[in-house]
Amino acid sequence: MKFDNIIIGGGLSGLTCGIKLAEQGKKCAIVSSGQSAIHFFSGSFDLLGKLNGQEVKNPLEAIKTLPDAHPYQRVGIKNIARLAVEAPQLLDRAGLQFSGKSDQNHFVLTPMGIMKPTWLTIDDFTRFEQNDVFPWKKAVILNFSGFLDFHTLFVQDGLKKYDVDVQIKNFAMKEFEAIRRNPSEMRSTNIAKVFDQGEDVLNEFAQKVNQLSEGFEVVILPAVFGLFTKNVVTDLKSMINKPLVLIPAIPPSVPGIRSQILLRKRFEELGGTYFLGDIVEEGTFKNNRLVAVQTNNHGNIKLEADQFVLASGSFYSKGIVATRDKLYEPILGLDIDGDIDSEKWLDEKFFNDQPYMHYGVKTDSGFRALKNGKPIENLFAAGSVLGGANALKEGSGAGISLLTSLHVAEQILK
Amino acid sequence: MKKEIFEPFNSSDNNFEQCVKCTICTVYCPVLEVNPDYPGPKQSGPDGERLRLKDPNFFDESLKLCLNCKRCEVACPHGVKIGDIIQLARIKYSKKKPKVRDMILANTDIVGTMASTFAPIVNPIVALKPVRLIMDGVLKIDHHRIFPKYAGMRFETWYRRYAASKQNDFKKHVSYFHGCYVNYNFPKQGKDLIKIMNAAGYGVHLLEKEKCCGVALISNNLIKQATKQARHNVEAFKKSIVDKNMPVISTSSTCIFTIRDEYPHLLGVKNDEIRDKSELATRFLFRLIDSGKLKLVFKKDYRKRIAYHTPCHMEKLGWSIYSTALLKMIPGIDFVSLESRCCGIAGTYGFKKENYKTSQGVGKPLFDQIESSDVDFVATDCETCKWQIEMSTAKKVEHPISILAEALDVEATVKLWQK
Amino acid sequence: MNKNISKEYDVIIIGGGVTGAGTARDCAMRGLSVLLVERHDFATGATGRNHGLLHSGARYAVTDHESAAECIKENMILRRIANHCVEENDGLFITLPEDDIAFQSQFVDACKTAGIGTEILDPDFARRIEPSVNPDLIGAVKVPDGSVDPFRLTMSNALDARIHGAVLLTQHEVKGIVKEQDRAIGVELFNHETKQNVNYYGKIIVNAGGIWGHHIAKLAGVNINMFPAKGSLLIFGHRVNKMVINRCRKPSNADILVPGDTICLIGTTSERIPYDQIDNMFVSRQDVDVLIREGVKLSPTLATTRILRAYAGVRPLVAADNDPSGRSISRGIVLLDHQERDGLSGFITITGGKLMTYRLMAEEATDLICKKLAVDKQCETAEKSLPGAEKSEHPLSIATEKVYTGANISQKSAKDRHGTLAKNILNGDDYEDSLVCECEGVSIAEVKYAINELHVNNLIDLRRRTRVGMGTCQGELCACRAAGLLCESFEKPGKAKDDLANFLQERWKGMLPITWGEGINEIQFTSWIYEGIYGLKPDNN
Ligand SMILES: Cc1cc2nc3c(=O)[nH]c(=O)nc-3n(C[C@H](O)[C@H](O)[C@H](O)COP(=O)(O)OP(=O)(O)OC[C@H]3O[C@@H](n4cnc5c(N)ncnc54)[C@H](O)[C@@H]3O)c2cc1C
Ligand SMILES: Cc1cc2nc3c(=O)[nH]c(=O)nc-3n(C[C@H](O)[C@H](O)[C@H](O)COP(=O)(O)OP(=O)(O)OC[C@H]3O[C@@H](n4cnc5c(N)ncnc54)[C@H](O)[C@@H]3O)c2cc1C
Ligand code: SF4
């Protein structure tokens, strides 16, 4: 089976890379062994939140001081500035409205009630321009009774700092009795499915919210709205007679799954082929080029392409694998940027900068993956499979994924 | 007499430990969405397996609500064989004996043999309302269900009488695993396959003796019999694939999926020697075309608007691309792709009275899509999906092979390779 | 006598391990007024860091006849009085091709002498009844080994002590022994919660501080020669084996695989460590290697089974009084009457022994206390069941089955963990049944019960009571849910968040030596959730 480009991994980087290529008329396929990290995302994409432990105000400025090996430096500061404008536009074309500026972080409220700096936030959530101001003085937090994945007390505690009078109210609705019957299934996605299924539930819910929030300036709710359709969030906002602040619940994340679905849909509408649940097992190399990959489902019908992109994620997605004493890239046996000595992988403090978080596939300056020290001409790496940064500590997860993937797409389109 | 000891095959090869508890699978389980009595893939699968290993009493009979659609497996980022774990748990721990009704539903070939012999009598009888009510009341087969009609002449009989002799005229050969549905209910599909394969230059042969693939036996927990049939089929496949170097193709996604994956995973029947050479006819054809060995020529006047429904097992196999690619080759086709969703029937599952509501609830989003798609008919590779969609929507359903056969210009196609 | 005593207890027991809890129970049952003080939480010493093997005694049959006989006797008693803490799994002693099969008959004879029932099995049969066993085995002997849950056992004893009037103080560390001339009359405590000092007084002070007893004795001005022996273990992600698997040879490193609850444990290594290292329980890579290498010989599937954690504990070995070098170590029960030994009255030490001989240790200590206090009351701990293990008219299997039918996972798990006390857990309601911990089946009701009834101060305590966070995900999803519930009960959200961070650090400590494969995937995921999405910090949240 022949395509122009094949992308291994269908997460944020694989999909955005594929969309950009397909928008330029390329015949693309994405092979993804399962669903991706977008399913867990908080609702915000980070560009650079922290540098040396300090919160970053202007990511574009701060990026300049990052070490040379950092993926952002390799993309180039100028490119970053340009692609950072392009990224939300691409998302927008997929039906995902994100807003934020790359030269000034805004803040979002986390489930711990903490203000966290970020770059782009999906319009389900509320953007705060300053981390020391909560614009309302009287807030009510509402929760579905028995929903353990949203921590009202933590949020309340966090808001104390801002001098807000916060009350917590739990409420029950008969529509949720059914999911509660199952001890493990009172989850955000299942609540969202109930709202997806009928307008009546949403109406009743909105009424209840309006009643319970009388006398308050703002309503805080867990983000459990609009799994398969976004309308639920917009409808709800229009039905509630005051501002609504949503806060992420324990993953999987409802807006995250919706984002994944919409990105995939956009890719497929552009003519892309998305193979879900299939694993790329190995590749055929010829003269320093990758000519075809073999997958579990397609077996001896190999997938061929002119260029390949490896966007198979970090450890979590099995893009990088660690065994007892070996660190490797499991699909194509690419070179790894990481410590050989397994004693050095981990730090004994959970919250410290964990070395393994920096590990990834080695590339040349043009993001061509290296194998045995030599770059493979037509194989690019993008997203969290790349090494050179601790995206968690920096707050640069989605930024690296989005911008390296768009950059790689540009290399291919050149 | 010494009683035959049957020990269920134990394949809990630690795979369930790959689960990182991300909970993604539960988002995509169609049953969980409509039936809260089902504990869901995570709890029934990897979580439950740990508890069952601690104490078999943790087995929960409600695991039978799993459709075995494997959509959870497709979604899982960590390769956990959730569906297999659940089915194996049922095999290992269920204490409930299959009911008479389950045996009837499960033995598609025996019932089929009887029914097709008496087709003129059986068809009107099972279609009669009072009879359906009895089936509902006594056998707990839901009265909304219409049994697929039994054909008068079995496919095998037809083949021997009218097709067998011509097959040796070809230079290249394949074997055909037709499955129960083609044999008893819908021989036309088998005839269509022979038409296409012959046009492609292949002689089509039947296996020495095929038995029902056993998928319904597995889902109704008649494991001993399923294992027997599986062993039989693997031997029959070997005779074709290993001895005669003839690949085996099939038109049923469920049969081929069962033979390739469920035999080794659920029944412990090894199939290494035959697995790679057992596939769907559409995949076989796609490969020939993709590698330039075959060209199909289609009629100029064929015009249809068609929606393709991806059966769960095709989703798991990842093979719907072959069927859709072939369909898209037909110039006159206006192709609509449906969002991949379970239809809810899952073989005999939806026929059981206690499952009717769940089954229709699962399928509803798909039915709605189909009803609003404005197509001439729906194409799909699975026979039970066909029943379900035809029972639940106003649209007719055709197998891609039948559509190809209909649209194919046989003479022009043959000419291309005869030159 | 000291004048400002608000209340004088008959007995003050130092140490909330199984020995301390068992002694508290025995004393309380004999009508004494009891105060138990523990510096952290119940079962945080050796009791919470051992192998959980309910020895049949077979392991010691050849080398230590006395211990073997003690074990089998206590084994049978615990099956009766603590059936909800015990799994009657039976054990296999297997001979591998590299072992000497001649040892088997010597072993069987020794068991017989000690009163331990044995059954020599055909290797084929052994493979059938224990499919995970190394298929190369050339001999197998079945013995009445079992598994015992040390957390539950300790807690049940503590609970029963409380039922009989004992006062239990956790988070209270003994910083000094109050003495009046050559008599110990009380303890100086530091309360870790309130950061305050407080004294309590009693007629007899019992040092049940395990290996820390060495230090506690020093506080009283007496000397016990203790030699800490560290043992490391690995926890595997699920139960690979149904029966305990031992090697039929002289006891050695990593030669027992014990199934317990949802997991199984391979252990142990054995290494003398300096006394100043007893609070630094670090498992080295080398230990991990030995454990895996030897474990695979017992059950080859361990090679591909996920390892959840590694941990180590210290055995309180006491050197005989006439041997300061520590060469002649007693493995049996050590009961020291410091009045006789050192001329310090009102102070006794009970240590040594094993988890499963705790009851006998408690009995011996209590007998001595009663003698000193001139109380004439017989020990009843061998007859009276622990709370949760009360006799029902049905044998255990039928009784559990009865509870199980139609029950959901929350109810089944609660019954599994708390025995008949599960009746006090409010399961049965949709809300209460909701799962907090999905891996181990811990419901809201069970968490609440533990918080209200079982002396829970923080998430880590909660884990010991309920298994929250002990499953495959090591707290990835449940820790936060449980923290939310704790927060509701204690109403200190700031503390609850720090507590959550501590919990994650505590879990990480045990994962560190074995984090690779799925483990590293999972921990990266966990980090992203807590640090990335939640913004949790290590402290001062
Ligand atoms: C729990 C969690 C929450 C996060 N939240 C945020 C957030 O809120 N904001 C933020 O900025 N960043 C967040 N991140 C960081 C995140 O890693 C990036 O934002 C981004 O989603 C990574 O995208 P990716 O496409 O590089 O990799 P992934 O999303 O990991 O995708 C990799 C894909 O490759 C597939 N794959 C792997 N191997 C194969 C193979 N052999 N064959 C075929 N397919 C394969 C996998 O199945 C997976 O779908 C989060 C990460 C995690 C783990
Ligand atoms: C690796 C290993 C494996 C083992 N396996 C088994 C087995 O399989 N079966 C078996 O039967 N036995 C086994 N044992 C032995 C068993 O664990 C111990 O014998 C038993 O737990 C000792 O209990 P204890 O209460 O005496 O001591 P501990 O459990 O150590 O209790 C002492 C308590 O005192 C507290 N304390 C200390 N200092 C102070 C202070 N200053 N103030 C207040 N409190 C204080 C500590 O916090 C601790 O909780 C094993 C031991 C080890 C190390
Ligand atoms: S999707 Fe896979 S890894 Fe995630 S919870 Fe389900 S089985 Fe586990």
Ligand code: SF4
């Ligand atoms: S196989 Fe299908 S029905 Fe069964 S658990 Fe998985 S998704 Fe649900």
